[in-house]
Amino acid sequence: MWDQRYNSEEYAYGTAPNSFLAQHADSLAGPVLSLAEGEGRNAVFLATLGLQVTGVDGSAVGLAKARKLAHSKGVTIETLVADLAHYEPPEECYRSVVSISAHLPGDVRARLYPLIERSLKPGGIFLLEEYTKDQIPRGTGGPRDPDRMTSSVDLENAFPNCDIVLSRQIEREVTEGIYHSGMASVVQFIAKKKA
Numbered sequence: 001m002w003d004q005r006y007n008s009e010e011y012a013y014g015t016a017p018n019s020f021l022a023q024h025a026d027s028l029a030g031p032v033l034s035l036a037e038g039e040g041r042n043a044v045f046l047a048t049l050g051l052q053v054t055g056v057d058g059s060a061v062g063l064a065k066a067r068k069l070a071h072s073k074g075v076t077i078e079t080l081v082a083d084l085a086h087y088e089p090p091e092e093c094y095r096s097v098v099s100i101s102a103h104l105p106g107d108v109r110a111r112l113y114p115l116i117e118r119s120l121k122p123g124g125i126f127l128l129e130e131y132t133k134d135q136i137p138r139g140t141g142g143p144r145d146p147d148r149m150t151s152s153v154d155l156e157n158a159f160p161n162c163d164i165v166l167s168r169q170i171e172r173e174v175t176e177g178i179y180h181s182g183m184a185s186v187v188q189f190i191a192k193k194k195a
């Protein structure tokens with residue numbers, strides 16, 4: 001499904017970074033792991049800030065476009081094709097992990113989140129934004145399956161070895177290519193791994 005969506009000259013979610021990520025980019029340090037990176041807009045943005053970034057995604061087509069976007073901006077990113085249902089990030093390796101609109105099923109999140117926490121160095125940051133269940137009736141983007149939506153409470157419980165820096169569910173206008181367009185219900189989350 002994702003290879004099909006990305007099999008076009010157009011960038012499905014545009015080439016500008018997610019605005020929540022951009023607003024908080026000054027709190028991130030490299031190396032950065034970007035989960036469900038897709039066509040590269042977020043990894044490439046972080047690379048233009050001088051950060052070393054690895055983008056992981058299940059779509060080889062998306063990551064090929066990510067490398068093309070990086071080349072067009074004169075930066076380099078690392079890419080890794082992997083299924084996040086099985087992926088194991090290296091331990092205490094990253095100073096930041098970001099996850100924008102990943103929308104993984106509940107069982108995949110339950111396996112992956114402890115591994116994300118473990119992959120952060122002490123003091124490292126995890127930053128996430130995605131749609132919540134309240135988004136489903138809006139029709140302005142995101143999956144229709146509530147199992148693919150998380151919440152601020154779920155996230156707070158999933159990172160017991162982190163201090164919560166920001167955790168909220170808000171409504172905001174999202175304009176990201178043709179698939180994310182309009183008022184949206186999102187969860188925004190930033191956690192810092194305890195030293």
Ligand SMILES: C[S@@+](CC[C@H](N)C(=O)[O-])C[C@H]1O[C@@H](n2cnc3c(N)ncnc32)[C@H](O)[C@@H]1O
Nearest residue numbers: 002013036037038057058059083084085100101
């Ligand atoms: C809505 S797109 C978001 C892409 C990117 N984060 C962005 O904001 O532009 C969701 C992405 O999650 C990826 N994805 C979904 N399930 C995955 C899985 N199990 N393993 C790896 N990637 C997955 C898809 O390939 C897709 O690129």
